[in-house]
Amino acid sequence: MLLAMDNVTSYYGKTPILKQFSFGLEEGKCLCVLGRNGVGKTTLMRTIMGLTDRSTGAIAINGADISAAQTYDRAKLGIGYVPQGRGILSEFTVRENILLGTFARPDSDGQIPEICLRLFPYLKANLDRRAGLLSGGQKQQLAIARALAVDPKVLLLDEPTEGIQPNIVHEIGETLMMLNKELGITLLLTEQHIKVARRLGDDFLMIDNGRVVATGAIGDLDDALIHKHLTI
Numbered sequence: 001m002l003l004a005m006d007n008v009t010s011y012y013g014k015t016p017i018l019k020q021f022s023f024g025l026e027e028g029k030c031l032c033v034l035g036r037n038g039v040g041k042t043t044l045m046r047t048i049m050g051l052t053d054r055s056t057g058a059i060a061i062n063g064a065d066i067s068a069a070q071t072y073d074r075a076k077l078g079i080g081y082v083p084q085g086r087g088i089l090s091e092f093t094v095r096e097n098i099l100l101g102t103f104a105r106p107d108s109d110g111q112i113p114e115i116c117l118r119l120f121p122y123l124k125a126n127l128d129r130r131a132g133l134l135s136g137g138q139k140q141q142l143a144i145a146r147a148l149a150v151d152p153k154v155l156l157l158d159e160p161t162e163g164i165q166p167n168i169v170h171e172i173g174e175t176l177m178m179l180n181k182e183l184g185i186t187l188l189l190t191e192q193h194i195k196v197a198r199r200l201g202d203d204f205l206m207i208d209n210g211r212v213v214a215t216g217a218i219g220d221l222d223d224a225l226i227h228k229h230l231t232i
């Protein structure tokens with residue numbers, strides 16, 4: 001397994017949000033995390049990055065336990081993160097935002113990795129533009145480019161298509177597909193568009209109230225499961 005959690009409970013203050021959470025993600029796969037608002041999807045991402053207050057249980061990358069590691073070191077071990085809301089620094093340029101990702105790279109040479117520019121021609125043509133001026137879709141490209149600058153083995157994406165115009169949702173989906181299927185980057189993403197999840201995902205993981213309630217191949221995600229755990 002490239003990334004695995006074993007019996008993880010993760011807290012904000014004294015409140016457990018993720019509870020006895022276990023799953024494994026094989027190298028090269030795309031796993032879609034699904035569940036209603038507030039069930040703990042973002043907390044799952046933050047727990048993997050070491051950004052919740054505390055967690056118990058084991059989190060491993062390539063078999064090495066990282067559950068006590070600092071966020072910075074988790075990034076260095078190959079976990080890229082595109083947070084919900086994207087976390088773009090508006091006052092900084094496109095170039096500066098991407099370079100932030102390279103700080104977590106052991107071999108950083110102060111240059112923007114070629115792949116970031118090759119994948120996103122708009123960013124390449126607008127490196128000196130202030131990031132706050134970008135559209136939602138362009139900011140999402142920037143957040144993905146910054147995460148790729150880490151040279152990740154696995155990329156965590158929290159609602160990558162949230163708040164993005166419908167015609168751009170498809171484009172972001174295609175980019176993620178390329179990262180996964182052509183460049184072999186393992187993906188863990190939360191996604192509210194079932195259509196995008198079905199197209200991208202190899203497997204799904206359904207969360208309800210902080211627990212894994214169903215998991216399997218994306219083809220097994222049927223209407224009964226969707227009705228039970230996703231629709232209101």
Ligand SMILES: Nc1ncnc2c1ncn2[C@@H]1O[C@H](COP(=O)(O)OP(=O)(O)OP(=O)(O)O)[C@@H](O)[C@H]1O
Nearest residue numbers: 012013017035036037038039040041042043044084
């Ligand atoms: N920083 C925090 N401090 C305390 N409680 C938090 C914090 N962040 C989230 N929570 C609580 O943890 C629970 C899970 O939230 P989380 O954001 O992980 O859900 P989610 O599934 O990602 O939802 P959404 O789709 O709305 O983003 C919620 O009850 C939320 O109130």
